[in-house]
Amino acid sequence: MKLAEESEMDLVMISANANPPVCRIMDYGKFLYEQTKKVKEAKKNQKVVNIKEIRLSPTIEEHDIEIKANNARKFLQDEDKVKVTVRFRGREADYSYKGNSILDLFVSKIEDVCVVEKAAKLEGRNMIMILAPKRA
Structure with missing residues (x-):
C-alpha cells in the first residue's frame, strides 16, 4: 500500500x-x-443477423411466388436470413405436400443467392424453411 x-x-x-x-x-x-x-x-x-419472414399460402399463384422471391433475393443480398412460411388454414392442412412443392419452387427461383439452412418442416399448421445468404 x-x-x-x-x-x-x-x-x-x-x-x-x-x-x-x-x-x-x-x-x-x-x-x-x-x-x-x-x-x-x-x-x-460484430455483425447482427436479422431474420426476415415471407409468408406464402398453399394456393399461391406462380407470379406471386416470383414477386415474393424477388423480395427474398433483396433480403439475402443485404446479408439477412429469410424464414419462408407456408400457412395452412382449415382443410388446407390435409394437403401439406403442396407446401413442399411451393417451397421447392420458391427456392429454385433464388437458388443462385441462397443456401437452405433449415429444410422445410411442418410445425403445427405452418411449414417453415430458413434460407441463408450464399457466401462468396
Whole structure:
C-alpha cells in the first residue's frame, strides 16, 4: 500500500482467492476506461443477423411466388436470413405436400443467392424453411 501511495496509483486486488492474494499497482480509472473502449470496439465489429419472414399460402399463384422471391433475393443480398412460411388454414392442412412443392419452387427461383439452412418442416399448421445468404 505504501508503494501505491508513493507512486500515486491504486492498489487493485487481481485474485483474492489465491494464496497469498495477488495485487497490482495501477491507475484504476485508466484501466476501466480501456476496458470500456475494448468492449465498444468489439461491439462495433460484430455483425447482427436479422431474420426476415415471407409468408406464402398453399394456393399461391406462380407470379406471386416470383414477386415474393424477388423480395427474398433483396433480403439475402443485404446479408439477412429469410424464414419462408407456408400457412395452412382449415382443410388446407390435409394437403401439406403442396407446401413442399411451393417451397421447392420458391427456392429454385433464388437458388443462385441462397443456401437452405433449415429444410422445410411442418410445425403445427405452418411449414417453415430458413434460407441463408450464399457466401462468396
